[in-house]
Amino acid sequence: MAKIANASGGAEATGSRGHHAPPVLKVADAPRELERAPLVLNNRSLGWITDAVAGVCENPMPKWWWPAFILSAGTMGMMFSLLAYLVSTGTGVWGLNTSANWAWDITNFVFWIGIGHAGTLISAVLFLLRQKWRTSINRAAEAMTIFAVACAGIFPVFHTGRVWFALYPGYLIPMPNSNWIWPQFRSPLLWDVFAVSTYGTVSLLFWYVGLIPDLATLRDRAKTKLRKLGYGVFSLGWSNSNRHWSNYEKAYLILAGLSTPLVLSVHSIVSFDFAVSQVPGWHATIFPPYFVAGAIFSGFGMVLTLLIPMRSLFNLHDLITVRHVELMCKVLLATGSIVGYAYGMEFFIAWYGGSPYELWAFLRNRVADPFIFGPLFKVPTAPYWWAYWMMISCNVISPHLFWSRKLRTNVVFVWIVSIFVNIGMWFERFVIIVTSLHRDYLPSSWGYFTPSWVDVFTFVGSFGLFMTLFLLFIRFLPVIAISEVKGVTPQADPHHPLGGAKEHH
Amino acid sequence: MSAPAKTHGLLAEFDTPADLMAAALKCRDAGYTKWDVYSPFPIHGMDDAMGLKKSLVGWFTFTGGCTGFTTGMTMIWFMNKFDYPLVVGGKPLFTPLYAFPVSYELTILLSAFGTLFGLAALCRLPKWYNPLFKNERFKRASNDKFFICIEAVDPKFGHAQETLQSAGAKIIETVED
Numbered sequence: 001m002a003k004i005a006n007a008s009g010g011a012e013a014t015g016s017r018g019h020h021a022p023p024v025l026k027v028a029d030a031p032r033e034l035e036r037a038p039l040v041l042n043n044r045s046l047g048w049i050t051d052a053v054a055g056v057c058e059n060p061m062p063k064w065w066w067p068a069f070i071l072s073a074g075t076m077g078m079m080f081s082l083l084a085y086l087v088s089t090g091t092g093v094w095g096l097n098t099s100a101n102w103a104w105d106i107t108n109f110v111f112w113i114g115i116g117h118a119g120t121l122i123s124a125v126l127f128l129l130r131q132k133w134r135t136s137i138n139r140a141a142e143a144m145t146i147f148a149v150a151c152a153g154i155f156p157v158f159h160t161g162r163v164w165f166a167l168y169p170g171y172l173i174p175m176p177n178s179n180w181i182w183p184q185f186r187s188p189l190l191w192d193v194f195a196v197s198t199y200g201t202v203s204l205l206f207w208y209v210g211l212i213p214d215l216a217t218l219r220d221r222a223k224t225k226l227r228k229l230g231y232g233v234f235s236l237g238w239s240n241s242n243r244h245w246s247n248y249e250k251a252y253l254i255l256a257g258l259s260t261p262l263v264l265s266v267h268s269i270v271s272f273d274f275a276v277s278q279v280p281g282w283h284a285t286i287f288p289p290y291f292v293a294g295a296i297f298s299g300f301g302m303v304l305t306l307l308i309p310m311r312s313l314f315n316l317h318d319l320i321t322v323r324h325v326e327l328m329c330k331v332l333l334a335t336g337s338i339v340g341y342a343y344g345m346e347f348f349i350a351w352y353g354g355s356p357y358e359l360w361a362f363l364r365n366r367v368a369d370p371f372i373f374g375p376l377f378k379v380p381t382a383p384y385w386w387a388y389w390m391m392i393s394c395n396v397i398s399p400h401l402f403w404s405r406k407l408r409t410n411v412v413f414v415w416i417v418s419i420f421v422n423i424g425m426w427f428e429r430f431v432i433i434v435t436s437l438h439r440d441y442l443p444s445s446w447g448y449f450t451p452s453w454v455d456v457f458t459f460v461g462s463f464g465l466f467m468t469l470f471l472l473f474i475r476f477l478p479v480i481a482i483s484e485v486k487g488v489t490p491q492a493d494p495h496h497p498l499g500g501a502k503e504h505h
Numbered sequence: 506m507s508a509p510a511k512t513h514g515l516l517a518e519f520d521t522p523a524d525l526m527a528a529a530l531k532c533r534d535a536g537y538t539k540w541d542v543y544s545p546f547p548i549h550g551m552d553d554a555m556g557l558k559k560s561l562v563g564w565f566t567f568t569g570g571c572t573g574f575t576t577g578m579t580m581i582w583f584m585n586k587f588d589y590p591l592v593v594g595g596k597p598l599f600t601p602l603y604a605f606p607v608s609y610e611l612t613i614l615l616s617a618f619g620t621l622f623g624l625a626a627l628c629r630l631p632k633w634y635n636p637l638f639k640n641e642r643f644k645r646a647s648n649d650k651f652f653i654c655i656e657a658v659d660p661k662f663g664h665a666q667e668t669l670q671s672a673g674a675k676i677i678e679t680v681e682d
């Protein structure tokens with residue numbers, strides 16, 4: 001950015017040498033350290049940004065799109081068939097047993113809802129913190145949030161088997177049962193219903209408000225009647241008027257301000273489902289912050305898993321840059337460290353708290369592997385030691401690879417690690433839920449949970465739903481927030497030479 | 506109204522945000538009231554350049570939030586204490602403490618709806634007809650061009666052509682209603 005020497009300062013300087021010399025207006029370059037690295041590479045024009053992003057959903061989809069869509073939709077169909085099988089037969093088609101009454105269903109629920117948190121963090125928290133790099137990833141990340149919440153919602157609705165009771169008499173929406181007894185709000189399970197449904201709704205509203213100007217861009221570029229009508233209706237007649245922008249920016253700021261406490265409350269309340277109970281392994285005060293950090297960790301893992309292929313497949317390298325990948329890796333490192341700390345602290349408190357049941361849940365159900373810790377503490381091998389150590393290796397080791405700049409900037413490597421983060425975070429929820437439940441206070445009801453094929457394929461099918469929605473999103477909506485990205489370029493700044501600023505003004 | 510009834514207004518096109526900002530200052534100082542600035546993204550400082558007041562969206566949010574919190578507390582009190590009191594686990598029938606998480610979520614939910622409806626109401630959206638959309642050039646207002654439109658209903662519309670020209674507009678066109 002050109003820096004203009006201030007006119008009076010210039011006059012004083014020359015004045016000391018003799019007042020005959022006219023004031024010199026010197027244009028000096030800003031020191032390099034003050035110049036921020038551009039967010040859009042190669043100094044692209046405003047029109048280029050529109051063409052690059054709108055082009056993705058205007059041009060025919062690449063060849064892989066249809067096979068990918070058919071595969072995803074088929075997988076999604078499999079999930080709905082299996083859910084129909086569950087409803088028509090009963091929850092016995094899952095591998096649940098008495099003591100492990102929750103297993104893959106609630107694991108999947110917490111896994112998916114956690115994934116969503118990165119989207120809100122990027123769209124709301126980074127917006128409030130004025131992290132301008134978020135603009136090129138927030139749209140896709142928010143889409144991911146909404147689709148993940150849709151996947152998450154399926155499991156609590158279906159895990160009771162008789163889904164129609166979710167609505168009437170409502171265990172999900174507050175309706176009295178046949179004895180006119182209302183649901184009781186002292187239970188965190190009901191808080192969870194409100195938290196998750198509010199989260200889904202507010203994320204959708206926030207996403208839609210962000211989309212309105214971009215839908216107007218697509219409307220103005222639309223060639224066919226159908227596209228004109230579709231984008232026209234959903235853009236609500238947006239005209240890019242500054243009187244509208246003024247209200248829009250305020251509304252966007254408020255929605256970001258609302259989403260921030262919301263996202264922190266959602267996973268806190270999800271953690272209350274466990275922490276408010278008295279089950280050893282669940283009854284821990286560290287749960288709310290630990291769950292929120294884990295959610296952000298897993299969500300950023302999923303954002304990277306989705307966006308790294310997307311930027312290559314659609315040639316968006318100038319918009320989603322290596323710097324973006326690097327910054328997201330730093331978030332993984334930070335949240336992954338919190339998660340690792342929480343694992344350590346949980347184990348420490350299990351011992352330090354002095355409750356034999358708590359220590360049992362940790363040491364004898366989870367930690368004691370047959371090689372090192374079992375022999376060390378002289379306890380028999382824990383039934384789920386493999387799941388616990390799977391979680392530790394994925395979640396504690398992998399984020400710390402990102403201390404290295406070389407590894408952070410290697411996108412293929414980052415993509416592979418992001419998958420390990422996804423796996424590790426699924427195992428975290430499995431470990432918390434199943435290892436705590438499978439041995440309750442009565443040793444006679446101890447059992448080992450093994451998933452049935454229906455469990456496995458319902459979970460796999462939820463990825464089908466997620467990918468189907470994401471592929472449709474790529475097909476029909478702008479994957480990058482066009483107007484927001486334009487707003488962070490120097491061309492958009494009326495005080496920057498690239499924005500048309502004259503040197504004397 | 507001096508202009509013919511058919512005219513919606515004068516539309517001036519600019520190339521850069523800086524030109525637009527300078528022109529907006531001129532229009533503001535010339536005392537127009539029925540005019541607007543169009544840009545593909547919000548421009549920092551444009552609200553002041555146009556002399557706009559602070560947006561009122563926040564009041565809609567506040568109203569929504571108050572409604573949400575009150576609804577939550579009242580609903581839980583009604584269901585668990587008033588309509589069918591039932592002791593569960595020896596816990597109190599009603600206290601704002603256990604009613605808080607749900608009321609908190611409802612506060613956020615209705616605040617968000619309040620914000621959305623406030624935005625729509627203040628912008629008069631959805632709007633199904635806009636004469637500017639008939640102008641081919643104006644399509645680039647959502648892409649890479651910048652516009653000012655002074656409407657024919659403005660009392661000073663007679664001077665509009667002059668003002669826009671002196672403000673450095675590249676192209677000035679009349680838009681039919």
